[in-house]
Structure formats: structure tokens, C-alpha cells
Amino acid sequence: MEEEDDCPELVPIDSQPGLPARQIPVTIITGYLGAGKTTLLNYILTEQHNKRIAVILNEFGEGSALEKSLAVSQAGELYEEWLELRNGCLCCSVKDNGLKAIENLMEKKGKFDYILLETTGLADPGAVASMFWVDAELGSDVYLDGIVTVIDAKYGLQQLKEEKAEGLVNEASRQVALADLAIINKTDLVEEEELNQVRDTVRSINGLVKILETQRSRVDLCDVLDLHSFDCQDGAKLTEKLQLVTPTRPHLDKSILTATFEVTGDLCEDALNTFIQDLLWEKKFCNKAGEPMSVIRLKGIVSFAGKVHQVMLQGVHELYELNETPQLWEENPHTNRLVFIGKNLDKNILQEIFISTVVMDGVKKAGV
Numbered sequence: 001m002e003e004e005d006d007c008p009e010l011v012p013i014d015s016q017p018g019l020p021a022r023q024i025p026v027t028i029i030t031g032y033l034g035a036g037k038t039t040l041l042n043y044i045l046t047e048q049h050n051k052r053i054a055v056i057l058n059e060f061g062e063g064s065a066l067e068k069s070l071a072v073s074q075a076g077e078l079y080e081e082w083l084e085l086r087n088g089c090l091c092c093s094v095k096d097n098g099l100k101a102i103e104n105l106m107e108k109k110g111k112f113d114y115i116l117l118e119t120t121g122l123a124d125p126g127a128v129a130s131m132f133w134v135d136a137e138l139g140s141d142v143y144l145d146g147i148v149t150v151i152d153a154k155y156g157l158q159q160l161k162e163e164k165a166e167g168l169v170n171e172a173s174r175q176v177a178l179a180d181l182a183i184i185n186k187t188d189l190v191e192e193e194e195l196n197q198v199r200d201t202v203r204s205i206n207g208l209v210k211i212l213e214t215q216r217s218r219v220d221l222c223d224v225l226d227l228h229s230f231d232c233q234d235g236a237k238l239t240e241k242l243q244l245v246t247p248t249r250p251h252l253d254k255s256i257l258t259a260t261f262e263v264t265g266d267l268c269e270d271a272l273n274t275f276i277q278d279l280l281w282e283k284k285f286c287n288k289a290g291e292p293m294s295v296i297r298l299k300g301i302v303s304f305a306g307k308v309h310q311v312m313l314q315g316v317h318e319l320y321e322l323n324e325t326p327q328l329w330e331e332n333p334h335t336n337r338l339v340f341i342g343k344n345l346d347k348n349i350l351q352e353i354f355i356s357t358v359v360m361d362g363v364k365k366a367g368v
């Protein structure tokens, strides 16, 4: 009974009868060991906002003293329990993987309206992100809002350049490749010159990511929450974003980079699926050196023959989705924009294959 009292009863959000249950946004917080993820979570939880945020600290048991104190100082010995934090935030700490934690959380639906999921420093955020697409049941309750990665301004460069055995991408680079927002933290520890190098390296990997620089992970909450990085409700915004992407140059021969192209015309849907599957699954396309292209993140806006709406393409590792957006095609001819983040990418080769296999007869004129 005591325990019951510890679990705060807040007013359910979905209290209006007749309305469909609202999906809860999930933000994944990644970042190399010690970069400042927990500091960021603590900051978000104590900042003034009117959200009730549930926090999942991955591998809580093995976590740092700071992580423990977050939970312990707020609510005593409770473990895997609901804790009420300042601002009415709720915190659920789990040892388990994120999926189980979110499932548990969803049983408490109505008590929170945002989920922050901290992954361990070495985690591949792609694997965590994928579960939102693969698990249909989970997908109806929550949606992935964005992937945030925290980078240590002092050690980040070293971590991003760390060489791995042939064919492997280091964890820090993978996290940057998948991020929608990169927070370069601990700027107090570096000189301008060093900071510039970190920023340039992050940009060289991911031409799409928004970059912020912080001390003690102090960010504007609106830069972190409600990014809508994966949903297709605002197709116009994504088009705008994709237009701004510039291709990047790798900072090391084998490192990850961003390739992008624009092609006008309507696409054949089946052919696009084949193209994507050949690229993501079969790894059929190679660069000039004969190395297979490997894509970690894929984004795009495409035009299918016979569809008046723009279609959004989202890919994380081997999973991808094509979703119609509410946005109508206004420009004519239709411009397909694709952004690829990965290894061994050759934009020209990709674009040639795309034009010859996916674009329907007609214009077939390449832009950019």
C-alpha cells in the first residue's frame, strides 16, 4: 500500500472521450561514454517545461554514481519504479533493454507525455531506433521523435577517429551518422581551434544533423524535444531541410560521409523498393575502388507516378519506410531528393543507377 502511494496519480492525458489515444514521442539520447548524456537528462528534467517526462536510463545498475543519485536522491530506494521528480517529471529506471522498459511504461499510459531514452555509451542507436518500426504494437503507442547524440568536445575527435578493424565503423561515428541533433558538450574544456575541428568532423560525417555547442549539456529544450525527425506530417519542412544538405568530404579515407542528389521525374514504386533493398540489404552497389557502399541513414522525398502527394523515405540501417505525406507536389517537374549517410558512398554511381533503374521514362534529367 505504501508503494501505491509512492506512485503519483496524475491526470491522464487522453481523458477526452472519443478521441483516439495519442502516441507518445520518444527521444533517444546517445553519446560516447562520459560525454554528458546523464547531465543532459538531469538538465531536461529540472528545466521548466510543462511536459511530464518519463526517463529510461539504460543499464541503470551499472550506471555512474550520478545516475544513481538522480533516482535515489529523488525517491529513496525505489528501483524500476515510478519516481516523481521536480516539475512533476516521472522517472523510470531500468536495467532491461529499452523495449521492455517502454512496454512497462505504456502500462502507465496517461501519466507522462514524453519519453527520453538514454542508451549506453557504446550502443548503436540504430538498433534502438529500429524497434519502433519493427514492433507494431509498440509503434501504435509511441513514435520516434528524434535521435540526439552528445559529443565530448575534448575527447570527441579522438573517439570519432578511432580506427576499428576492417569494415567496422566506430561507435562514435555511427552515433553521429544517425543523429538528428548533435550536442558538442564540455566546450569549457577546449580552445576555439579544437572546437572547430570537432564541429567540422561532425559535419563531415552527417550533412543533415543540427549541431549545438554546450556546457553542462545546457540546451534549449525546444531544440531537443519534438523534433519530428521521422514523421511525415510536415513534408514541406523535410523538403526544405533536404535542400540545405551539402555533400560532405570524409575526414579519413574510410569514414562515413553524406551523399545527396536530386533527380527530376516520377519514380516507379517497385523499382525504388528494389533500389533501396539492393543498397541496404544486398549491398550490391560498390564505389570505384570496388568496396560495397554501406548506408546507415537514408532520408528522402520522392515522387511516385500517379501520386499527387509527396512520399517520404526514411531508413535506419536495414530498415526503411516509404510514407505518403500530406504535402502535394506543386513544383513541376517533380524533384526527388535523396540523402545517404554511410561508408564507401559514391554519389555519382548511386545517382546513375537511380536514374537508369528507378526514374520512369520522360524527363530523366539529373539536377545538382
Ligand SMILES: Nc1nc2c(ncn2[C@@H]2O[C@H](COP(=O)(O)OP(=O)(O)OP(=O)(O)O)[C@@H](O)[C@H]2O)c(=O)[nH]1
Binding pocket: 031, 032, 033, 034, 035, 036, 037, 038, 039, 040, 064, 066, 120, 121, 150, 185, 186, 187, 188, 189, 214, 215, 216, 217
Ligand atoms: N568540464 C565539464 N564537465 C562536464 C560537462 N558536462 C558534463 N560534465 C561532466 O562529465 C562527466 C560525465 O557526464 P555524464 O553526464 O555522466 O556523462 P554520460 O554520457 O551520461 O556518461 P556515461 O553514462 O557513463 O556514458 C560528469 O562528471 C559531468 O559532471 C561540461 O560541459 N564541462
Ligand SMILES: [Zn+2]
Binding pocket: 037, 038, 039, 064, 067, 118
Ligand atoms: Zn549516463
